Amino acid sequence: MEWNTQEQLLPDIPEPEVIRRLRALGHPATLFAEDHVSRLRRFLKAEKELAVEDETMGGQQENVMLGLKKQA
Numbered sequence: 134m135e136w137n138t139q140e141q142l143l144p145d146i147p148e149p150e151v152i153r154r155l156r157a158l159g160h161p162a163t164l165f166a167e168d169h170v171s172r173l174r175r176f177l178k179a180e181k182e183l184a185v186e187d188e189t190m191g192g193q194q195e196n197v198m199l200g201l202k203k204q205a
Contacts, residue, residue: 143173151176158183 152162
């Protein structure tokens, strides 16, 4: 873990790993003049947004058998 300028604790993920994960998420590996801390923040934000999208997509699954019984 390392401290950034805004007194937040960031996980200590090696730069090649952050780049690999960003690419896996479909994001650019590096933005113009981006340093490791900025890239790490961008990765953490992208990962968090992905988790939020996944939660809203799931929901409860439909019970197909119950629906068929109601139709009969």
